[in-house]
Each structure stands twice: as structure tokens, then as C-alpha cells.
Amino acid sequence: MRSSSIKYTLAAGVAFAVATVTPVFAEEATTAEQTINVMNKLFGSHPGKRANHAKGVVAEGSFIPSAEAAGISKASLFQGPPVPVTIRFSDATGVPTIPDGSKNANPHGMSLKFKLVDGSEMDVVLNALKYFPVATGEAFRDLLQAVADSGPDAAHPTALERFTAAHPAAATAGGTAKTPSSLARQTYNGVNAFVFVDKDGKRQPFRFRFVPVQGEDILSPEDAAKREPNYLMAEIGPRIAVEPARFTVQAQLAAPGDPTNDATKPWPEDRRIVDLGVLTVSKVVPDSAEAEKALLFMPNALTDGVEVSDDPLIDARVQAYAVSFGRRSQ
Template sequence: MVRDASAQGASAQDPSQTAEQTIAAMTKLFGEHPGKRANHAKGVVVEGRFTPSKEAATLSKASVFSGAAVPVTVRFSDATGLPAIPDGAPEASPHGLSIKFKAADGSEMDVVTNSLKFFPVATGEEFRDLLVAITRSGPDAQKPTPVEQFMAAHPQAPKALASAATPSSFARQTYNGVNAFVLVDGAGKRKAFRYRFVPVAGEEILSAAEAKAKGPNFLVEELPARLAKEAVSFRVLAQIAAPGDSTRDSTIPWPEDRRLADLGTLTLTKAVPDSETAEKALLFMPNNLPDGVEVSDDPLIDARVQSYAISFGRRSQ
């Protein structure tokens, strides 16, 4: 595993230190951009509602699934910490979809997803090490470069990254919750699951040449223009784990024959007036969950929470 000297003392028992090193590696890769996220720096904020299905209430006692539609704030984003990255650049994938559900009883639920089929690494330490390897793999790096060595030692990483793609619109891409969570019903019955957000209009992926030919801001500009004309909808699905499916390793996708439960419909209706101001104040935390939804044993959940908190603190200064 590739590490720099500062990472040698970190361990799974010290997630805050690992998170600090992760953000430091991102800053080294992408530069300092005050007021912006360390990763997924470029995005657009929109609003709408989530209407739960009848099935959702049988799977979870969370009020967000109880029946009435609830308002949502949603942020779509490009990958990297570069606020001006062209939307069609390969590095801008995977794209992100983060949602804040606001139930009538005052509870909230945050969901953080991206367009990868599964995640490249299984732990926060491995994600940090991947970033460090990239920082050491410039044009003058000796072959095999540190990132080539990392990929060879983590064969799921290049497979995961190969699933990244550029859509014709943020509204025409499927987003996956690569981390496992747990639905808890009124009787205390628990079901591990992973989110899947599927565009009702269908997925539409561009070729590399088509993406390159697009304007630098075509995704963040197209979505508000689309919403000014019509609503955008996603089916909200829960892929239910079967016995033996790993909930703690996000590099392992569950088989496609697993049950896909219908949780409801996400309907987006308008862009916020000032997306840049709105996104600076927004914090999506994977562990911000209501009674009826719980974290699993996936270590990446806490790794994300730690890193997001550091990034939020820095952009809020």
C-alpha cells in the first residue's frame, strides 16, 4: 500500500487523523479553493420533493417514509476539488447526487450517492493512500508509478473507476449508494440495503468525443434550464442484501438478482436562485439519519463523515 511519511502513524483506530491526511492529499492534488469543497467542488443545487411508496413504510418506521411527500434539497456535482473543471472532462466523473430530506416532524435524512457502480476502495485509509499515490505519480514518476502500483494491489479500484461516465444531463444518470445502510421497521426487523436512484427519463450516456465537445458548464447549466420547463424525477430504490452479502466492503457489488424495493419517487422542480451561496452552507452527512434508518458496519461511512466535517469547517471560515 502506498503511503507518505505523514500517513505512517495512522490506523483504523484514528479516523480523524486519516481524514486530515485525506483532505491534505486532496488539497495537494487540486489546490486551495477557499469556500469550496475539497472534493466535488463544482455543483448545482435544486429543490423538490420525495413521495414515499407504500412499500417504503413496510420496510422502515422512519417518518420520511410514512406517506406524505416531504421537501428535499439536492446537490448534483462533478468529481475533483477543481471548481472550474469542464463538466465533460473524464476527471469530472463520477458525478455526485446528495439529498437532504426534511420530514414534517423536524427530522432530517441525508443520502450521499455517486455514479460509480461500486467504490474503488473499502476503507478511509485506502482512499487516502490512493490519493497520496496519485500525488506522487506525476509525469516524472518512475515506472511503475505509485498509482499504478496501487491499482495493481487493489484490482477492484480500476474496475470501479471504469464505470464512470458522462451523461447528457445530471437528470439522465443513475446514482448508486455504494455504502450499505439498514432499514428498521416498526417491529424492529432489520434489512441491509444500498440506495439506487434511477432517472425516470432513462439513462443517457455520452461518448468520450461527445462529452469533450460540450461546453465547460453544460451539466450545471442544463439542469436549471430543464427544470424551468419540466420536473425531473428519479425512482428511489433499495437493493436489499441477501444473507452472505458483504455490508462492510463497498468494493463488492451485490448481484443484480437481489430484490430492488421501491422506496418512492424523487421529483425535482426548481433550481435555487443562488446555487453558490446555497451549496456553501449545505452539509450532507451520511450518518444524519432518522429513527428507522441506521448505518451498517461499512467503515467508509465514518471515514466520509470525518472528511466531510473537516472540509465543511474549512470552507465555512
Template structure:
């Protein structure tokens, strides 16, 4: 591990959890403030995302299950469609080592190319949970990080914040092991969506992508010995031998489950609906062009799928738009 990465504050690398907020008195809009702050933490890297900067873009196919249309009338759930898939490490550093402990949680974004034209996206992280529920809490969280310096007296500003926010403490301290492959760990969309079928029946649910073959992680010592881009290299070698598959499922909310707060993780016993299988067939040839061109948005939705009232959904959409504009 290089000294550069050893020196980085562990919790600043944890900015990879997802979003960031800063003061409302700034004349810029909140999404632009967020991207500015990400650039301040990780540095400006022209042509790269402010967040989840290091990644690989692949192509594949999605084949819906017979049960998919019982949940939603969305067009990509009625027949096979082409997909674009991006796996990524979880910081704003384009050269972060894949085995670095705080390079997670990793991300997986999927674009479905609809047969009648248009696209729809799903954005997920490899951790089931979120530290805060709104931009104000995120502002306080990162202000606490910024105010906590090496040698800060105890309790530090960060200690105080985490002491007052047990859900954030749980996310920050939860194990996030390094996967053996991008396709051997599960991914979770932490926000709820409303799914409506052709009969007009609606249910709230959250997406999950689950490995078809196996779930496999590495011990910390083993991950530390891997090459800096071993996850990208491993995926390239794997796809040269044949497709890699993940199941797309939706975990359904029960009556009374919270659907507008990403910090609330639903119990594991909630039922799931199998939507289909995502088959990743290969890497996109021109990675540089693909990385710049692909811009996912959790609110790029289609008939049959609606956003919940989770306030972070609209904020994420705006943040991605700013980052995409600057990248191009």
C-alpha cells in the same frame, strides 16, 4: 480543453471517487488530513468544498411509495416531504469543465426535510463500486499516485498498487461516460444501511437513484464539444419546463452478502424495494449561499435506518464535517 486540465494527472482527478487517507503519524485527525490532502491535489478554493467543488443546488419533493413502510419506519417514508438536492462534478476544482472525462463520477446528495422537524441525508455517486475498503488502503493508493511522475520507470508505484489491488484497478479503469444530463444517469450509495420497519423486521440494503424518463450518455467527442457548465445549464433549462424525476430504490442484501465493504458490488439480480419518487422542481435562487449552507452527512440518520459496520461511513462523515467548517 484548457492546458491546465490537460496537464492534470488523470488519476489525480480520479480522487473524485470519494475519500483519502494519509499517515497516522500526522498530529491532525484523519478527516482533517484528508481535507488537507484534497486541497494539496486540487488547490485551496475558499468557499468551495474540498471535493465535489462544482455543483448546483435544487429543491424538490419526495413522495414515498406504498411499499416504503414495509422496509423502514423512517418518518420521511410515511408521507411527502420537501427536499434539497445537490448535483456535482467529481473533483475539487470549482471550474472543472462538465465534459472533462475525469470530472466523474458525479455526485448527487439529497436532504429530506422531515415534517416534524429535522433532516436526514443520502449521499450517492454515479458509479456502482469503490476502490478500497479502508483508510489504510486509501493511504497506499494515493501515496502511489503521488509517487508516480511523468516519465516514471515502469512499473510505476501506481502500476504496482493497482496490480496488487484488482478492485481498485477495476474502478480506476472502468468507463465513466459523461451523462446528457445530471438526471439521465443512475446514482449509487456504495455503503449498506440496516432498514427496520414498524414490526421490527430488519434488512440490509443500498440506496440507488434511477432516472424516471431515460438513461442517456454522450459520446466522448460530443461531450468534449459542450460548454464548460453544460450540465448545470441543461438542468436549468429542463427544470424551467417542468420537474425532473428520479426513483429512489433500495437494493436488498441476500443472506451472505457483504455489508461492511464498499468494494463488494452485489449481483444485479438482488431484489429492490421502491421507496418513492424524488421530483426536482427548480434551482435554489441564491446558489452561493445554498452551496455554503448545505452540508450533507451519510450518518445523519433517523429511526428506522442504521449504519452498517462499513468503516468508511464514519470517516466520510468526519471528512464532510471538516470540509463544511472550512467552507463556511
């Protein structure tokens, strides 16, 4: 797509380029393939880049578990010494040149790969949304297509207006993610529910939350728009070279009756929060652009003591990430 023909808009918590796009729901394609097809139509195809969250920076650090974490999960991640972590921060959309301060770069993402003592890895995928706009992979695909069908010349009610009327969270989720002054000064949430299993087999549903130790620092839309196009990606390296960025890793625990299969429904803020430990982000890798090509973060890449819940979006994300990785690796 030519850049002059693209109009950006923030829709339902995910940034999309609005253009007239022909439906790409080929009968032989899976939902994941259809989802990536629509993303490629919306954002353009950029060889070697992710279909979404294409712009990013890779860093390294470590995680030190808390004493409390060992009691709630038998995972080795929470039982022993610090473990190395690879972290990728990112902007939303599949546009690798999107300005960091654009409202369409929200929600910013944080993906982590914990290197466990037995040589295995555990992945965690987060973003700045407090809840997701839809509850299933099929609905996310349909949201993308609704955005694509709702260009400036579309008749009202547009496909997106009809979609948000039927999916209330799609109209409000985007407003929960704001632009930070630094990637180190934003809270990143796990919108999907997972399950802790302790040494006695007790199961506890939870959602991740990574909170900056320095606190959040959110810019106004006007201030964000004035920043240099790459200010977030350029700032994080020099910042952590002087002083590492630290995040308190938390788990919000579900109470009986809290839904674990619907990422559009946040749990009440009075739910118990467990301090799992501290993530320290210490340096940006020397060749971030090259390093990120080989990285694939999978929400179901877990370890004994942490399990997937009944949230259907987990598998939907896994399938879509695999399709995107396969295409950008060609």
C-alpha cells in the same frame, strides 16, 4: 498549483490532478485530515469550496414514498405525505472550474437532504459509481497519495500501479461512471450499505439507487469533450423549469452472505429491488453558489428506521466531510 503544471487523469474511479506532491501524513493529523490535505495538494486550495466535488448546483424538490416502502422501514420518510428535499448535483474533483464533460468530472454526485415532518433531516450521499475503489478511509487516503506520487516522471511500477495491483477495485471502479447528457439523465448509486428497521424490529441491509424516470442518456467520451464547459450545471435549471426531473428511489436488498462492510463489492444484480418512491427535482435555487456554502451532507445523518451498517467508509466519509466543511467555512 499553476494550471499549466497540472495533468489530469482518471484514476480508480476518482478524478485526480497528478503532480509531484510531498506526503502530508503528519503524525498528529487524523486520517480525515490527511485525506483532505492530499486533496488540497492535488486539486489546489480554493477558499469556500469543497475539497472534492467542488463544482455543483443546488436544487429543490420533493419525495413521495411508495406503499411498499412503509412496510420495510418504520422511518417517517416512508410513512406519510411528501417531504421537501434539497439536492446538490456535482462534478468530481476539488477543481471548481473543471469542464462538466471532462472524464475527470466523473463520477458525478447527487447529495440529498430530506426535511422530515418532525423538523429533523435525513441525508443521502450518492454518486454515479457502481462500486467504490477502496474499502476503508485509510486505503482512500493511500490511493490519493499514490496518485500524487505517480506523475509523468515517476519510475515504473509507479506508486499507483503498485496500489491498484494490491486493490483490484481501484483499477476498475472508475470505468463504471460515465458522462451524461444531463444531470437528470444519470443513475446515482449509494455505494455504502445501510440498514432498514421495520416496525417489528426486523433489520434489512440495503443500498440506495436513484434511477431517472426518463432513463439514462450517456454521452460518448468524444461527444462529452465537445460540450460547453458548464453544460451540465447550466442545463439542469432550464430543463426542470419546463418539466421537473423525476427519479425512482430504489433499495437493493442484500441477501444472506452479501458483504455490507466492503463498498468495493457490488451485490449481484438479481438481488431484490424495492421501489421506495419518487424524487421530483423541481427548481434550481436562485443563488446556488451561495446556498451550497452552508450545506453539509453527512451519510450518518439518518432517522429512526434507517441505520448505518458495519461499512467503515461511512464514518470515514463523515470525518472527512467535517474537516472539509470546517476549512471551507473559515
